[in-house]
Amino acid sequence: MNWLSISSGAFITAFALYCVAFLLYVIAVIGRKWKNREPEGHLRKWGRIAFVFSSLGLAAHLVFFFTRWAGAGHIPTSNMYEFLTLLGMAIMIAFTILFAIYRSPLLGMFALPLTVLIIAYAAVFPQEVQPLVPSLQSNWLRLHVTGAALGEAFFAVGFAAGLMYLLRVTDYNDKSASARRSQRWLEFSLYVLIVVAGFIITVFAFRGSGYEASFVQENLSIDARGNEQLTTQTVEYQLPPIVKPHDSEPVSIQPFLGLDRPLFEAPGWMNGVNAGRKLNTVIWSVISGTILYGLLRLLARKPLGAAIHPLLDGIDPDDLDEISYRAIAIGFPIFTLGGLIFAMIWAEQAWGRFWGWDPKEVWALITWLFYSAYLHLRLSRGWHGLKSSWLSVIGFLIVMFTLIGVNLIIAGLHSYAGV
Structure with a gap:
């Protein structure tokens, strides 16, 4: 069986389903502006349909992941294309978990385009299956990459909710x-x-x-x-x-x-x-x-934020703040294990040292320290609402620089990821 051909088809299917799901979430959210024309039950129906399509997209994405694994003979985490597709899949897993808890179609309106953006960025990189270099042939690497991706996925959902909070509460009529x-x-x-x-x-x-x-x-x-x-x-x-x-x-x-x-x-x-x-x-x-x-x-x-702001009227900002915090609180221990602890164990096996100040290692540490500060300020200083949401947005921009900026600007031992 040609697993790689099936994998390629599943990837395109997942991308198309995510795009359709995003449009359906937009309909479910924008329809709230015309409640007099659209009954509330009708809008909830659009939200359920959107969730079905996003779940089908995730199912196709899982098919892509496991068939590529079968075709390549190793877990598909060895280059930038495979890692970014894994990250996109992890974001959808995180979104699905949080959607099942909070039932907020608005979250899909922001999380889906982020997923589409990431897997579209993945398609920029060479998609051929590459043989694993010796340093990548380790179970610790698999734990490191999957753990880091899942932790960053929850950070991404926290970012989406935090960005929605800022768009919801920012008053564009205030000239102070x-x-x-x-x-x-x-x-x-x-x-x-x-x-x-x-x-x-x-x-x-x-x-x-x-x-x-x-x-x-x-x-x-x-x-x-x-x-x-x-x-x-x-x-x-x-x-x-x-x-x-x-x-x-x-x-x-x-x-x-x-x-x-x-x-x-x-x-x-x-x-x-x-x-x-x-x-x-x-x-x-x-x-x-x-x-x-x-x-x-x-x-x-007008400014894009001012154009989006009216769409969020009627949304409780406290709910968005809670979703953002919960997502980051779930993602932090996962990222700690995958992005740091498992990474150091693998680095010791591959290169004979736990830490080498490689640019990607440094920025992973910066990411961890930043989210540590976020949780500390949230829990001990009572930073809720506006301050907390700004931290969630800044934190994910750091994650994006670690993923994209470090590979494009800084050379290091992780440069193989961009080949």
Whole structure:
């Protein structure tokens, strides 16, 4: 049986079902604005239908996971594509658990697009099954990756609820300095998510058009005997090269909107043969996300937060605050085990040390410390509501930087994840 073919079909099915479920959750939530036209029971029916579709999407996602496992011969957690699809599946598991408790269709309206965004981002990476390198052939690695993904999934649901709380309580008619500052930071949080979406759209657009550019980069290294060695490597781009690799020459560049040569060179302190390409990706992410954000602002004719705010009228903000806290409280011990404890045990087996200050390790520790502070402030200082929700949003932005920013910007022992 061709397990990988089944897996690929299940992945596409899950993505489509998630998109449909999101639209149904939107109908269930937006319909509350017209209760006089739509009976309350009718709106609950839309919420139940949306939950059925999201559950079917999760079922297809589980089929994808286990058939890819069967086809690859190992648990699919060995590269960035597999980890991000696992994270998307974990978010849906966390959402399903919390939806079963709180029965809030509004949570689906925010959690589903986050899942869609993450698995769409996963599709940017190479999807071929890769053989496991020796350091990945460990049961501790499987526990580490699955535990970290599930913990981060609950953080994601906590973020969605926290963001909804901020959108619900922010008063866009208030012109005071503190209110304006809150409005700007909330708009910036939405902008960051749109930048990620813009990057995904840009990558698929250029990939679909078959865009290619390539450079030859020279690297000078010194061996153990002090002899200099000059090596050359070819770096392939799938986005127009705004920045070229350090010490490189172009081999071929397809012109795009008059851009037929790089505008500048990656700085020498950026290590790694793919440093220039990663910096180029970051620049394109900001450009495309900014354009997308500008278009949405033009359509809304107001800040995006102000456009979303009226949709949340009638929602009890205390419920959103409670959902956010419960999600993070569940995710924290899971992340502690998977993201830190199991990771250190695996690191000792693979590299002979429990801790090595690798960039991904450092940012995992920062994430853990941040959520530790969140729970401490929530329980001992009584930080509820606005302050707590801001922490849940900031915490997940740190998680997103750990997942995306570290792989695109910083080289380290975990760089294999971005190959």
